[in-house]
Amino acid sequence: MKLKSLFYLFTILAVAFSVSAQTNSNISGAVSDTNNAAIKNARVVLKRGDTIVNSVQTDDNGNFTFANIPAGNYRVSVAATGFV
Secondary structure, rough: OEEEOOOOOOOOOEEEEEEEOOEEEEEEEOOEEEOEEEEOOEEEEEEEEEEEEEEOOOOOOOEEEEEEEEEEEEEEEOOOOOEE
């Protein structure tokens, strides 16, 4: 199987971002390929510094949500089988 590039379409996210609220927040988005097809079962990791805060898998539509995230600076990364 030829490896394809994974295009991360984050509805409200970027590779690095800041959650700047006084209270806990939810972070959600979607992962898709270069043809805008949803990537299901992709692993989405939320890190603060070098520490993994949470990890979720995308649903059948490529959607994911991190719930109840405290304010701070975070990094999001995505990995999926068959993609680099």
